[in-house]
Amino acid sequence: MASEDSVNALVDALVRSTFHVTGVLTRIGAENDLSLTQLRVLGILRDRRPGVTELAAYLGLDKSTLSGLIDRAERRGLLARGKNPLDGRAVEVFLTPAGRELTQRLDNEILQALAPTLGRLPAAERAQLVGLLEPLLAPGGTG
Amino acid sequence: MASEDSVNALVDALVRSTFHVTGVLTRIGAENDLSLTQLRVLGILRDRRPGVTELAAYLGLDKSTLSGLIDRAERRGLLARGKNPLDGRAVEVFLTPAGRELTQRLDNEILQALAPTLGRLPAAERAQLVGLLEPLLAPGGTG
DNA sequence: TATTGTTATACTCTATAACTATA
DNA sequence: TATAGTTATAGAGTATAACAATA
Numbered sequence: 001m002a003s004e005d006s007v008n009a010l011v012d013a014l015v016r017s018t019f020h021v022t023g024v025l026t027r028i029g030a031e032n033d034l035s036l037t038q039l040r041v042l043g044i045l046r047d048r049r050p051g052v053t054e055l056a057a058y059l060g061l062d063k064s065t066l067s068g069l070i071d072r073a074e075r076r077g078l079l080a081r082g083k084n085p086l087d088g089r090a091v092e093v094f095l096t097p098a099g100r101e102l103t104q105r106l107d108n109e110i111l112q113a114l115a116p117t118l119g120r121l122p123a124a125e126r127a128q129l130v131g132l133l134e135p136l137l138a139p140g141g142t143g
Numbered sequence: 144m145a146s147e148d149s150v151n152a153l154v155d156a157l158v159r160s161t162f163h164v165t166g167v168l169t170r171i172g173a174e175n176d177l178s179l180t181q182l183r184v185l186g187i188l189r190d191r192r193p194g195v196t197e198l199a200a201y202l203g204l205d206k207s208t209l210s211g212l213i214d215r216a217e218r219r220g221l222l223a224r225g226k227n228p229l230d231g232r233a234v235e236v237f238l239t240p241a242g243r244e245l246t247q248r249l250d251n252e253i254l255q256a257l258a259p260t261l262g263r264l265p266a267a268e269r270a271q272l273v274g275l276l277e278p279l280l281a282p283g284g285t286g
Numbered sequence: 287t288a289t290t291g292t293t294a295t296a297c298t299c300t301a302t303a304a305c306t307a308t309a
Numbered sequence: 310t311a312t313a314g315t316t317a318t319a320g321a322g323t324a325t326a327a328c329a330a331t332a
Contacts (some may be wrong), residue, residue, distance in 0.1 A: 004263075008271045011257050013276040014164055019183070020280055021161040023203055033299070034177050035323095040162070052314055060166055065300050067315055072298080089308045089313040114154050126149045129275045132268055133156040136260050138161055178300095183314070195291055208323050211291055215321075232290040232331045 002080050032102070038073060042103045043094070048068075048072060049092045079100060093128070164257070171252050175245070180204075181216060185238065185246045188222060192237045221245060 022036070029039045044058050046051070052070065056063040070093060071089060073079045078099035082120065084090035095103060165179065172182040180202065186249060187193070187201050195213065199206040216222050221242035227233035238246060261269065 003266055006266050006273075007258050007261050008254065009273050010165075010261050010269045011254055013273045013280070014160070014261075015168070015253070015282050016258065017157070018161045018164040018168070021157055022165060025158070025161070026203070037299070053312085058210050060169070061299090062301055063314065064302080064316080068299075071315095084313095087309075087313080088278050089306095091314065111151065114157065118150050118153050118157075120278065121275070123232055125147055125275055126153045126200055128271070130149075130152050130156045132264070132272045132275070133160045135263065136158055137156075138268070141243075180322070196289085204322090206291065207293080207325080211322075227290095230290080230332075234291070276332055 005121055024113050025110065028097065028106060028113060033107065034106075037069060039106065041069060041073065042078065042099060042106065045093065045095045045099070048104060049082070049094045051090045053094065073099070167256050168253065171249060171256060175249065177249075180212060182249065184212060184216065185221065185242060185249065188236065188238045188242070189246055192225070192235045194227065194233045194235065203255055217243070 026036050027041060029036055030080065034042070040059060041055070050058065052066050053063050055070075056066045059143075070079065070081065073082065077096055079093055079095050082092040082094060086090050121129070161266070168182060169179050172179055179187070183202060187198065193201065195209050196206050198213075201207045202209075212226065213222065217224065222236060222238050225235040225237060227235050232275055264272065
């Protein structure tokens with residue numbers, strides 16, 4: 001029926017826009033020698049000092065994977081490991097000043113890359129689009 | 144100014160929905176022993192018999208990367224290499240019946256995974272969302 | 287000469303299993 | 310015992326450079 005068709009069309013548009021945005025993010029990452037995952041790590045650390053396990057959970061990856069990711073980014077001076085004063089086993093991962101600077105630059109590059117296309121939409125439609133995407137990200141969402 | 148803020152908010156929502164959908168696709172792929180890239184390869188081959196270079200261009204990857212991806216999928220019987228009758232150097236990559244069957248099953252799983260959330264939107268808003276996403280994917284887009 | 291595709295190589299990403307140290 | 314994190318290992322994904330075959 002028509003309702004199913006409209007869900008189908010929406011899934012299609014959503015998947016295509018996903019690959020589109022992923023392509024942009026991957027390109028900007030690559031230009032800065034960062035994988036998409038490293039890009040996400042930096043993004044997560046903007047306003048958090050998570051532990052390794054917590055960071056792995058955000059990313060949907062195994063904690064052992066994070067050991068390597070953190071090692072490589074730490075070697076580049078983008079982030080660091082600190083002690084957790086409350087738990088001798090735990091580690092706090094956080095951005096170094098250099099990492100924060102790079103993250104801000106990347107945020108800006110992403111904005112610059114996407115803005116021309118998004119700016120073509122009238123302001124009212126931009127707001128509308130945000131309003132329509134929000135509920136899809138809400139808890140109880142797709143998982 | 145307000146206009147810039149609204150672009151900012153839109154980029155944010157778009158990036159978050161991108162990671163969200165990517166998470167769903169990655170999970171469904173993983174449940175079927177397929178990486179996101181393999182999933183994309185199958186999707187592209189639904190209605191095409193591209194050459195290796197052409198396929199690499201679709202994905203934004205080097206053709207040497209495709210040799211390995213195609214090898215592994217071919218070993219699993221999901222796709223095959225055929226001769227291009229017009230060019231002795233070229234190869235045609237296409238889905239096997241098993242690959243086509245799997246692709247259809249995956250399409251359905253993706254739909255099932257996303258439909259509950261998307262179905263919560265009224266039909267009019269679903270159509271609206273599709274209409275708003277379309278122009279972002281148009282040529283002259285973000286690249 | 288230019289193009290299509292593969293191979294060799296090296297590095298990153300990723301998960302599983304086994305481990306250490308702390309709780 | 311359980312949890313936080315690392316290490317060892319193995320395989321997949323990726324790019325670069327060098328190559329063979331065809332155009």
